[in-house]
Amino acid sequence: MEQLKHIIVDAGQIILGLVMHGLMLPLVAPVLLVFWVISLTVKLLLYLEYGPGTTKCSGLDSVWGVETPKSRPIITIMFTLVGTPSIEKVRKNIKSKLLDVVEESGEYRYPKFRQRLLRKFGYYVWQIDPDFDITNHIKLVNLGNDDPSSYASQPEVEDLPKNKAPWKITLLDSGEGRYSVLIFLHHTIGDGISLLHLCLVALADFQPSSELSLKEQEHPFTSHAVHNP
Incomplete structure (x- = not known):
């Protein structure tokens, strides 16, 4: 009897849900249609004005694209x-492990590392950087006696290249047989x-493997990191 009661309650909730959806559909559908038409129009305008190299950002990218002086959506990695x-x-x-990796379709696996984040027609868009140059994104700084953490904490250090793909890597040379890598994305x-893993693999001289010893897994960049012996 108790089981039958639960079945009746569940069936009632389903029916009520369907009725509510039916009542709301005439109100929601026109709004969704308007947004769809606007989105389609923006995509068409982007294609006509900039060609296939410019695409409208997805919803999540648009959320992260919002930036204010007090809230900057920048990921900082330092090791x-x-x-x-x-x-x-x-x-x-x-270049070989990140920028130039191509899928079977011929498209870049990580295209955003070659694209600029811009705002067009009120929307955030990704646009292929026609003048992409890796030297604009990876630089070497000789710190001397300065502390790497102090250098990294300076507000202007976080600034990404203007009108370029929104990432950069800075090598901080302390001249003491070790150096720091500062990544902003x-x-x-x-x-x-995901970005941390991707960057670490790209910077390393080895490919992650289950055959690595426990010591190498715990400290893979101590013995395999990119450096001159």
Whole structure:
């Protein structure tokens, strides 16, 4: 009897839900249609004015695109490696393991690293940077006696390249047989954990493998990081 009662209650809730959806549909449908038409119009305008290299951001990208002086959606990653920094090798690794990785379809696997985040027609859009140059995004700074953490905490250090893809990597050379890597990425490129893993793999001289020893898994960049011996 109790089971039958639950079945009747569940059936009643389902019927009530269907009725409510039916009543709301005439009100919601026109609003959704208007938004769909606006979105389609913006996509068409972007294509006509800028060509296929400019696309409207997804909803989540648009949320993270909102930026104010007090709220900047920038992910900051900093870690220290053993060795002497080689900016040429870092650029080569980032290029081969991140920028130039292509899918079977011929498209870049991580296209946002080559695109600019702009605002057009009231919407955030991704646009291929026609003048993309990796040297604008990866630089070497000789700190001397300055503390890497103090350098990284300066507000202007966080600024991303203007009118360029929203990311940068700075190698901080302390001249003590070790150096720090400072990475800034706009949150529209991806979530923090995924980007951290992606950047670490791209910076390393090895590919992650289950065959690595426990010691190497715990401290993979101590012995395998990008550096000059």
